[in-house]
Amino acid sequence: MSHFQPVARVPGDPILGLMDAFRADPSPAKLDLGVGVYKDAQGRTPIMAAVKHAEQRLLASETTKSYTSGHGDAAFGEQLLQLVLGQDSPLLAGQRAGTTQTPGGTGALRLTADFLSHCLPGRGIWLSDPTWPIHETIFAEAGLKVGHYPYVGADNRLDVEAMLAALERVPSGDVVLLHACCHNPTGFDLSHDDWRQVLDVVRRRELLPLIDFAYQGFGDGLGDDAWAVRLFAAELPELLITSSCSKNFGLYRERTGALIVCADSHDKLLDVRSQLASLARNLWSTPPAHGAAVVATILGDAALRAEWQAELDLMRGRVLRLRQGLVEALQPFGLAERFAHIAVQRGMFSYTGLTPEQVRRLRDESSVYMVGSGRANVAGLDEQRLGELAAAIARVC
Numbered sequence: 001m002s003h004f005q006p007v008a009r010v011p012g013d014p015i016l017g018l019m020d021a022f023r024a025d026p027s028p029a030k031l032d033l034g035v036g037v038y039k040d041a042q043g044r045t046p047i048m049a050a051v052k053h054a055e056q057r058l059l060a061s062e063t064t065k066s067y068t069s070g071h072g073d074a075a076f077g078e079q080l081l082q083l084v085l086g087q088d089s090p091l092l093a094g095q096r097a098g099t100t101q102t103p104g105g106t107g108a109l110r111l112t113a114d115f116l117s118h119c120l121p122g123r124g125i126w127l128s129d130p131t132w133p134i135h136e137t138i139f140a141e142a143g144l145k146v147g148h149y150p151y152v153g154a155d156n157r158l159d160v161e162a163m164l165a166a167l168e169r170v171p172s173g174d175v176v177l178l179h180a181c182c183h184n185p186t187g188f189d190l191s192h193d194d195w196r197q198v199l200d201v202v203r204r205r206e207l208l209p210l211i212d213f214a215y216q217g218f219g220d221g222l223g224d225d226a227w228a229v230r231l232f233a234a235e236l237p238e239l240l241i242t243s244s245c246s247k248n249f250g251l252y253r254e255r256t257g258a259l260i261v262c263a264d265s266h267d268k269l270l271d272v273r274s275q276l277a278s279l280a281r282n283l284w285s286t287p288p289a290h291g292a293a294v295v296a297t298i299l300g301d302a303a304l305r306a307e308w309q310a311e312l313d314l315m316r317g318r319v320l321r322l323r324q325g326l327v328e329a330l331q332p333f334g335l336a337e338r339f340a341h342i343a344v345q346r347g348m349f350s351y352t353g354l355t356p357e358q359v360r361r362l363r364d365e366s367s368v369y370m371v372g373s374g375r376a377n378v379a380g381l382d383e384q385r386l387g388e389l390a391a392a393i394a395r396v397c
């Protein structure tokens with residue numbers, strides 16, 4: 001008998017499939033705007049110099065490869081808390097916030113899903129429509145009831161009114177997932193005023209916010225990007241934050257991230273953390289050490305930190321320049337107004353507003369690869385060839 005006979009084949013991840021198609025395309029003019037990694041002007045995803053320097057130090061100074069603890073690297077946890085909540089956060093002084101290191105932001109979301117299903121059974125979770133596809137599957141997989149609130153509609157505009165109206169109808173106690181900045185996949189972020197209104201509904205309806213913070217430093221800067229996170233942390237007694245170091249430290253494959261819990265007392269924080277360590281034991285036991293050690297080394301050293309911040313500023317600047325540059329390049333084709341939102345959006349991604357048919361034609365006719373939804377990774381653009389891309393877009397519009 002074949003044990004595996006009943007196992008059917010499932011389709012691969014569409015974005016990774018797009019990468020394969022890109023690699024196989026012989027065109028020298030091809031452009032990969034698919035997968036969400038930062039790229040420099042040469043189309044590479046480099047290791048940051050600050051990371052290399054931290055790694056050199058670690059190579060010389062590390063003394064053991066024995067397991068780290070269930071919550072991971074303590075120095076990493078301390079540093080990340082300050083980076084996310086701000087050095088002066090009263091939550092730090094009150095010992096009301098704690099970090100559990102996870103394999104990337106994805107691991108933090110997975111741990112959150114298990115925490116909700118085990119410790120707060122019956123709570124539904126509400127996601128923006130659209131959201132990062134893994135949000136959809138990760139919470140459903142853990143048995144949570146997944147609902148949606150409107151965010152960006154068919155007209156490719158942020159619809160805050162519809163979002164707020166939907167949140168008003170979310171059952172009290174349910175969890176609302178919010179993107180701190182650089183919304184994936186749309187690039188549309190809430191204004192400060194919008195955030196205050198969301199906070200108001202969350203507080204009145206007694207919802208539990210889960211803020212996904214995967215792009216700190218990629219939008220408007222390290223502090224500005226944390227604005228909403230810090231507002232919620234200051235105004236609410238309880239909050240969950242999933243943080244990723246994949247993009248801002250360029251540590252993608254090192255799987256470096258954390259679940260940050262803000263509780264209303266130190267004692268309750270310890271209760272929650274005991275559960276997280278226990279749940280993590282069944283997922284990955286203890287988290288991978290290297291990426292977290294790199295982050296702790298960088299953030300704990302003034303010179304390395306300054307070097308890292310300067311590199312991050314360059315990355316953010318490049319993305320902002322490309323956004324502006326593409327809109328300018330579309331000007332001669334009379335398309336600048338139609339695509340003006342690209343310069344307003346933040347982070348790596350843009351919902352361009354191109355239809356699946358236009359996306360297909362761009363790929364077939366011009367070797368430009370982006371996700372079928374019309375999501376483009378702006379960092380994949382080539383500053384020298386924005387005119388070429390604008391012409392290709394004009395041909396399909």
Ligand code: PMP
Nearest residue numbers: 104105106132184214244246257
């Ligand atoms: N949340 C969002 C919104 C993301 O875009 C990503 C990365 N694509 C993650 C979480 C997870 O990041 P990581 O690679 O650290 O698991």
